[in-house]
Amino acid sequence: MIVAVAATQLEIDPFLTAAGREGELWPVAVTGVGPVETAVSLGSLLAEKREQLTGVLQFGIGGAYIRDSAVAQVGLLEVCLATSEVLGDLGICYPDYMEYFPPELGGAEPFCLISPLLERAKAVLGNAGITCHCGNFVTVNGVSATAARGRMLHERWQGICENMEGAAAARLCRLYNIPLVEVRIISNMVEDRDRKNWQLHQACVKAGEIGALLMRELS
Numbered sequence: 001m002i003v004a005v006a007a008t009q010l011e012i013d014p015f016l017t018a019a020g021r022e023g024e025l026w027p028v029a030v031t032g033v034g035p036v037e038t039a040v041s042l043g044s045l046l047a048e049k050r051e052q053l054t055g056v057l058q059f060g061i062g063g064a065y066i067r068d069s070a071v072a073q074v075g076l077l078e079v080c081l082a083t084s085e086v087l088g089d090l091g092i093c094y095p096d097y098m099e100y101f102p103p104e105l106g107g108a109e110p111f112c113l114i115s116p117l118l119e120r121a122k123a124v125l126g127n128a129g130i131t132c133h134c135g136n137f138v139t140v141n142g143v144s145a146t147a148a149r150g151r152m153l154h155e156r157w158q159g160i161c162e163n164m165e166g167a168a169a170a171r172l173c174r175l176y177n178i179p180l181v182e183v184r185i186i187s188n189m190v191e192d193r194d195r196k197n198w199q200l201h202q203a204c205v206k207a208g209e210i211g212a213l214l215m216r217e218l219s
């Protein structure tokens with residue numbers, strides 16, 4: 001059994017619409033925004049259901065880091081799959097520099113998400129003709145609101161996508177030895193903040209549709 005989770009009802013509603021009657025049988029949860037809420041809600045869910053679970057599907061929206069080379073730039077409303085997750089702002093925060101703690105103090109250590117379930121998810125998207133970018137994701141407590149901060153996190157982690165929940169789910173899934181597939185649709189570029197450039201609604205709708213497709217094919 002796979003559980004589908006997203007941070008907000010804004011992401012879950014289009015998922016339920018796309019899932020239709022079939023979705024009534026799927027376990028689904030809203031985890032809340034940010035790593036702490038995710039750890040609390042997903043942690044109690046996994047503690048209860050871990051014996052029955054063969055995977056966690058986390059879907060939602062995220063920001064795309066702007067890359068130096070235009071070759072593989074991820075764009076608005078494009079699909080990203082995480083091959084790793086890291087807590088990108090756990091440490092000492094300077095305006096455009098992060099100093100991470102040593103490993104014994106919980107220093108930033110990426111969680112690898114490569115698994116047979118991830119390979120199946122890639123195949124599902126490929127068979128549906130959906131192009132997806134696979135790469136490292138970075139989880140933050142605060143949305144990066146400057147291009148400089150985004151560039152710094154991108155360069156430090158070779159990150160493609162910023163979000164606020166993935167590393168918490170990755171840490172829990174590692175604890176319980178359950179594979180995690182994290183898929184995000186780009187709602188915004190990580191740039192000097194300009195809210196009018198965000199495509200929040202469209203990204204939530206697409207995230208719900210892709211989430212439902214993956215649940216249908218992976219369950």
Ligand SMILES: O=C(O)c1cccc(C(=O)CC[C@H]2O[C@@H](n3cnc4c(=O)[nH]cnc43)[C@H](O)[C@@H]2O)c1
Nearest residue numbers: 007033061062063143144162163164165187188190
């Ligand atoms: O600034 C606003 O008005 C505003 C309105 C609604 C939502 C937001 C968010 O910041 C959403 C955070 C939510 O979405 C994910 N997300 C989307 N883009 C990013 C990003 O660039 N950096 C980090 N997280 C992002 C995140 O996972 C949260 O669940 C703002």
